[in-house]
Amino acid sequence: MNNSAGGHQRYPTESCILLPPKINSDGLLREFGDKDYKWLDYASPRLQLIIVLIFVLTQGFHYVLKHLGLPIMTSQIIAGVLLSEAVLPKQWLGIFMSEDTVQLLGTLGEFGYTVFVFLSGVKMDISMVIRGGAKACYLAVISTLAPMIYAMSSIVMFSHHQKELTSIFYISPLFYMTSFPVIHCLLIELKILNSELGRLAHSTAIIADFLAFICIIGVSVVLGTIQGIPRYVVIPELGTILCFIFTVAIVLRPAMLLIVKLTPDGRQANQTCIYAIVVVFLISLRLIPEGLNKFSLMVIYVLGLAVPHGPPLGSALVEKFECMATGLFVPIFVTTCSMRLQRLTLDFRNEMVKEYAVIASMTLLVKFLSCLGPLLYKKMHKPDAFSLALILSAKGIIELAVYTFMSDGKVVSPEVYHAGLVFVTFSASIVPVLVRKLYDPPRKYAGYQIRKIMDAKIDAELQIVTCIHIPNNVTSVINMLNISYPTTETPLAVNVLHLVKLSGVAAPVSLSHQKRSKSQSGYWYSENVILSFKKFEGNHWGAVTLNAFTAICPPELMHDDICTLALDKLASLIVLPFHRTWYIDGTLESEDHTIRNLNLRVLEKAPCSVGILIDHGNIRRPIHSDAPAESYSNVAMLFFGGNDDREALTLAKRMARNKKVRLTVEQFIAKSDKGEVDWEKILDSEVLRDAKSNTTLKIHRLQDSKNGVNFQRLESWGICLLQKI
CATH class of the missing domain: 3.40.50 (Rossmann fold)
Known part of the structure; x- marks a missing residue:
């Protein structure tokens, strides 16, 4: 029929809908007795079967590949390839991958990735852009601008057609950007998040991610110019983005900071406030203007950045949703990304694939060299410099997601998507293996002679590092130090390290309370601990020197903070609380296997003597010097x-x-x-x-x-x- 308004001819379409839809089945056993009943004709069993296959294949491959140092993302991609059209027979593909199953899997995966991006923004400390340090700043700038300039010049030089130029411009930021969520996940995978190298990589990634944000907006403006889009369209789009960021900065961020300010120290945030943030997150994609649709994930990231990191607000959000996102939805998303594969081999006869492979590989090499050069110039240890350059050049889930969304939106062809999948998989797999070979965190202890109490003179100041996990540890440790006879002739230097589990913060935090004021972030974590030991120092004036520290990091990495502090302070003794506690009547109160594993790791790597303080409940009563x-x-x-x-x-x-x-x-x-x-x-x-x-x-x-x-x-x-x- 003809449309009189526009003159465009429309053709009728037919669709077949089965009503009522087959969702819940009667169970697998009925199929053995009813020939007309097919268990896999129902949507729910198909979805459950696909999810079970995803996790069985992923965990099976990871059980083998983890011994080679490969991350779990590699196993997830392999599982997706095995369930893709490139490998799975067509008759099986028709059974498993019905249209409704594909749509539901894609929805689950995209929702999980959206939550992952939002939580990455929540955990990120945006102030690190300003106070990241000179080394992190110039490293981020050089490692972003140098490959970006090379990529842009190469694209203009190699692309001969307008369509090719536009397509490769869209994906060009993926070649040179350093994504903070990718680097953060990699450092956790390598278990070097709170090492010296890990902290520098973390600070650099935050600054580089901010620069990449600016570059993506700039590329969008350039693309609008190339495609001939009028200025009255490009400028409002850019203005809409800036207005959204401005609104988040002057409305949402202050409101959340007010919530944090009104929450008493050490208390949890009001549940109503937490769910209000969740509601804003869930409806944000439907309320934002149309001009922001292609920046939807960037919008989610900005919303996450508006939430103050750490307790009480950021920690509560992370604790509620991170397990669900990273444990269930993100693995489904990564696997479904590789399930889009249509063939196993790359088609190098395609000119776009050739151009992509050359530009992507060379840009990544330029990025690696632009990171490595300044580090070697600054006389960094060569294996450490190579490791840091590899980490900052790594690709991961963010790049994989962008390739997938561009492929679904027909911005890039299936062949280019295939090349991008190979590119991301190779980078995500080889970088952890090489870094584990090159970087050795315990190397800083090499050549260091273990300090002993026997080697210290009886009248010399005895350096002790004592660790605190819970309030009950404070009295026990103070009583032990009281008995250790601190006098002006036999002084003690007590370095108190309060260990706090990392929650709602991406970067591990090390606080020296001699250099920070109460108003600064993190003080209230250890306020009561510091006051107790300050009182102990006052009771032994001139005989005890107190230094207080707080380490906020994952439990599996706390041993590095303890050993590093002992090394820096030239300590002769580390005092660790025992993993079991007892009531005063001798009955068992609690047993913490996390503390037990921490103590074992400290015993293995400590640069000095280690004492385990076992408190049977009868030394929690304070022993006074008077x-x-x-x-x-x-x-x-x-x-x-x-x-x-x-x-x-x-x-x-x-x-x-x-x-x-x-x-x-x-x-x-x-x-x-x-x-x-x-x-x-x-x-x-x-x-x-x-x-x-x-x-x-x-x-x-x-x-x-x-x-x-x-x-x-x-x-x-x-x-x-x-x-x-």
């Missing part, structure tokens, strides 16, 4: 021999100088010991002989005849028990 004269602390030292026991005995002798401490050393001797003398026994005898000169110290020798006692095993333990009468 206690009555008749009040004593009994200290029992169980001496089995060996290097650890000699360390423990050296600390016990320091305690014995306190007139309110009664020290008893119980020396255990195996009955099977026939008097053989070796170097270890000579050292043990020398330490014990020196201890006998102390009149307040008693030494008992016990010979055990029980065959069940394994003294070979017990020799590796040094035990110092504290008990208050």
Whole structure:
């Protein structure tokens, strides 16, 4: 029929709709008894089967590939390829990939990716753009501008047609941009988020991501000019973007900061406020102007940036939604991206594919060299410089998502999408493997002689690093330090490290409370801990020097902060709380396997002696320095021999100088010991002989005849028990 208004001819279309739709089935078992019933004719079983296949294939491949150092994203892409048209037989493809299943999977995946982008913005500290440091700033600028200039000049030089020029201009930012969410995920995968290299990469990625944001807007304006779009169309679009950012900055951001300000320190944000932010997030894509549609994901990212990172608001949002997004929806999204593959081999006969491969590869090489050059010029250790350049050149889920959306929008051809998928997969797979080979975080301990309490002079200041997890640790540690006899003749330098689990913040935070004021971010985390130790320092004025620190990082990386602080302070002893706690009546209160694993990692990598403080509930009561004269602390030292026991005995002798401490050393001797003398026994005898000169110290020798006692095993333990009468 003819349309009189526009003169355009329209043709009728026919569609077949089955009503009611087949959604929920009667179960798989019915198929064995009913020939007319097909279990996979229903939408819900098909969707569930596809999701199960995605996770089974992903975890199966990752179980093998993780031993090669490949990330889980590689396994997700391989799983998608196996479920794609390029591999799956057509008869199976017709069963699994019905139109409604594809649409629902795509919706789930896109929603998950949207949540991932939003949470990435929530966790990002935008102030790092300003205070990222000179090295991070110039590295971000050089590593963005140099490859961008090369990419733009190459595109203009190689592209011979208007269509090719426009298409490759659209995807050109993917060649030179450094995406913060990709770098953050990579650093977590490599477990170097709070290392020196990881912190520099993190700061650089934040600044480079901000520059990429500006570049994408600039490329959009250039594309509008190339395509001949009038200025009265391009300028309003650009103005709409700037107005949206301005609105977020002057309305949403201050409102959320007000919520944070009204929330008492240490309390959770009001649930109504949290769900209000969620509502704004969910409806934002339907309320934004039409001019922002092609920047929809950028809009979501900006909304995430408006949320103040960290507690109480940012942490609450991350804790509620990150597990769902990264554990369920993002793996589905990555897999469905590679399920779009139509063939396994690249078509290099296609001119666009050739141009894309050359420009993308050369731009990535220029980006790598532009990162590497300044680092080598600044005399950075070569393996570290190569590792940082590789990290900043990595590609990941952000680039994969942009390729996918452009392919779905017919901006790029399936052949170019195939090349982009290979490009992202290769980068995401090879970078973690190479970085693990090049970068060795424990290298900073190489050549460092482990410091011991025995090596410190008895009258010298003893440097101690003590770790605090929960409030109960404070009293236990202070009581132990009280008994350690801090005086002006035998001073203690106590470095208190409050360990806080990272939540709602992308970058790990290390705070030195000697350099920061209460008004600055992160103080309230450790305020009560600092006040308790300040009081302890005041009770021992001139005998105790206190330094307070807070480390906010993932639990699996806390050991690096502890060992780094011990290394920087030249500490002789690290005091760690035990992973079990007891009530005062001796019954078990709690057991934390995370703390246990942390203690094991510290024992493995510590640059000094390590003591595990076991609190059975009876040393949580404060021991005051002004206690009555008749009040004593009994200290029992169980001496089995060996290097650890000699360390423990050296600390016990320091305690014995306190007139309110009664020290008893119980020396255990195996009955099977026939008097053989070796170097270890000579050292043990020398330490014990020196201890006998102390009149307040008693030494008992016990010979055990029980065959069940394994003294070979017990020799590796040094035990110092504290008990208050």
